[in-house]
Amino acid sequence: MLRLSALYRYPLKSGKGEVLQSIELDKLGLAGDRRWMLVDEASGRFLTQRAEAKMSQLSALWNARGGLTLNTPEQGSIEIALPDDNAELRGVTIWRDTLRVPDAGDEAARFVSDFLGKRTRLVQMPLERARTTQSGFGKDDDQVAFADGYPLLLIGEASRQDLSEKVGRPLEMLRFRPNLVIEGSAAYAEDGWKRIRIGDIEFRVVKPCSRCIMTTVDPQTGERSADREPFATLQKYRTTADGAMFGQNLVNDGNGRLEVGMPVEILE
Known part of the structure; x- marks a missing residue:
């Protein structure tokens, strides 16, 4: 069974993340994100x-x-x-x-x-x-606060584990700054999802997330990895015409409350 295994909020863009057990959503994603x-x-x-x-x-x-x-x-x-x-x-x-x-x-x-x-x-x-999201993805009236492009980022726990194995050392999930982490799916299964439901809230999966040099910053120390990992490995096997992809951008359709442990249903 798929379940929501972690929730993270970043009140300040590029500041430290908060680990949450539950959170309300508004039209811009997680409240305060x-x-x-x-x-x-x-x-x-x-x-x-x-x-x-x-x-x-x-x-x-x-x-x-x-x-x-x-x-x-x-x-x-x-x-x-x-x-x-x-x-x-x-x-x-x-x-x-x-x-x-x-x-x-x-x-x-x-x-x-x-x-x-x-x-x-x-x-x-x-x-x-609020800003509107990137043209050509999602709906014309989708909005976002100061996140790069979309209100929410989802990553599968198995995807992080697969990347860690390829790099050769454990990688902290906070290095990738997701809002939602899903447990129970295969690695990169999220690449094929179009719509999901968590609790009473539906989400549209609108676009893969193109990664950058920020993934090389250790969230505990603030130091960059000398070997440019995990970005270097992502570039080897997750590169598309739009960049090295890891995780999926989401838009929530409706407000409500999320709690860690909630079941996740793939609608499409």
Whole structure:
């Protein structure tokens, strides 16, 4: 039997992940997932572990009021409130999208700037300012917060195990930053799924996930692997015209609650 074996949320894009036992979903995926992002102060361009591997060591915990608790080993913790309706809007760029979103203020900016050693701002994504997903995949009105392209990422546990065997060492699931992990399927079975149901919620499988150098960052230490693994191995046997694929992007059709252990049904 297929079951949901793990749930992960990333309140801050490219920050540390949270391990969850249950979570509500809204129209942008897991409640609180990647609703916050760091941007370069001058350009407004988004920052991720691709260029700033140190971000893997920035803990960001979401709270029920939509705010954020940031913590680093050097600086301790800071509480960031959800920006109100009068907050300054900052122009930001994420991939090809440009938009204006609320800035979290100067105190938050000082904290993240000190952490990265460069002038940085923290911004937040309200539901009403969400981006649309990549054209040509899914539906025209599918939306996403600050995730790269889609609200949710699914990986089969057997797929991680197969890749670990090929690389020759255990690979942490958090290295691949999924939201949903499925247990009980064959390796890469998720490549053939089109629609699934978990609990009362249906999900569309819209596109494979193209992987990058971020997979080489150790989520525990923030250090890059000298041998470029597991990205190097993925490029050898999972490469398509669109890149090295690992995991599937999903869109949820409807809201509801997920809990670890729920059965997973393949609808199509």
